[in-house]
């Protein structure tokens with residue numbers, strides 16, 4: 045155990061014979077995504093963390109706090125895990141402010157959980173200032189979830205557990221909440237365990253990803269590494285995640301150039317659909333995601349000028365080719381065609397026919413064509429390079 049990790053290990057056998065053997069370790073603070081199909085064991089793991097379910101065996105630690113194991117079993121109400129569920133579970137007889145105060149009333153006395161925001165700051169962080177007097181039935185689904193998150197935050201938890209908080213929302217509301225969750229991640233040092241079926245939520249929010257399948261954690265590690273490993277290549281929405289730094293602005297054309305793990309890319313600024321559109325100055329660190337299905341691979345004859353609407357023609361080298369299921373498809377893992385320390389990878393989803401036609405074997409050099417509009421700049425800057 046280190047003071048800065050979340051450690052969960054549990055074993056359980058239900059009366060039906062179904063067994064779960066789930067273990068993960070993740071650095072804190074950060075957002076840990078639990079991702080996997082229905083019935084994999086995600087909700088059981090969250091329930092064990094909160095103490096509402098007691099497995100046959102469990103060792104659960106948040107930093108130096110032991111919640112279970114070593115002869116210890118902390119009561120659920122003493123664990124200080126803030127919960128947010130798919131249905132917001134607000135109190136209908138209370139206003140928004142009343143629901144928030146309910147959370148604040150359950151906070152430990154001053155001296156504990158210092159550093160977490162108070163009522164005013166939570167209202168501002170989650171954009172609730174103008175809703176405080178409203179009854180909860182008069183709120184949209186997205187607003188309800190923001191109140192539920194605020195109520196959980198105000199109880200000053202040591203960890204926030206969110207079980208599919210966006211799955212009941214439409215696409216616009218999902219984006220709205222993702223923006224606010226990204227803001228919480230960037231401004232608070234609060235660990236979050238985040239259960240989801242949606243890969244785009246993992247890519248946008250999470251630092252660590254635990255892949256849960258059939259009662260086991262099949263893999264756990266940094267999100268970008270698991271995406272780059274091709275483990276999620278089977279998915280239609282497979283994508284790469286890159287840390288980038290803005291290295292040039294072209295405000296007139298609405299573009300910025302960024303350096304991302306050895307790739308130089310052109311991205312749209314401000315990103316379409318951002319809740320708070322901003323032009324990120326040179327030096328801003330961003331996260332980008334590039335869907336594998338949006339990347340085209342070319343073999344270009346030397347010195348042939350090509351005019352294309354795609355701004356990004358990137359020299360790449362094949363690192364690996366990952367067959368996708370029984371389909372006639374493959375995902376190609378690509379690295380920059382130049383030695384660069386800390387090189388990132390991008391993924392291209394192609395047909396197996398293209399793999400043969402283009403001679404895509406490890407080490408092959410070619411050009412990746414990426415439409416600028418296909419590169420998603422995730423909300424907000426995440427710091428500034430010194």
Ligand SMILES: Nc1ncnc2c1ncn2[C@@H]1O[C@H](COP(=O)(O)OP(=O)(O)OP(=O)(O)O)[C@@H](O)[C@H]1O
Nearest residue numbers: 058059060062080081082083084085086087088089
């Ligand atoms: N009380 C129970 N008795 C028997 N089996 C159970 C019980 N609770 C859960 N299970 C089984 O344990 C497994 C994990 O369930 P769990 O709800 O944790 O999955 P999940 O990954 O959260 O699924 P979903 O995404 O659908 O919520 C499933 O096979 C489920 O049927």
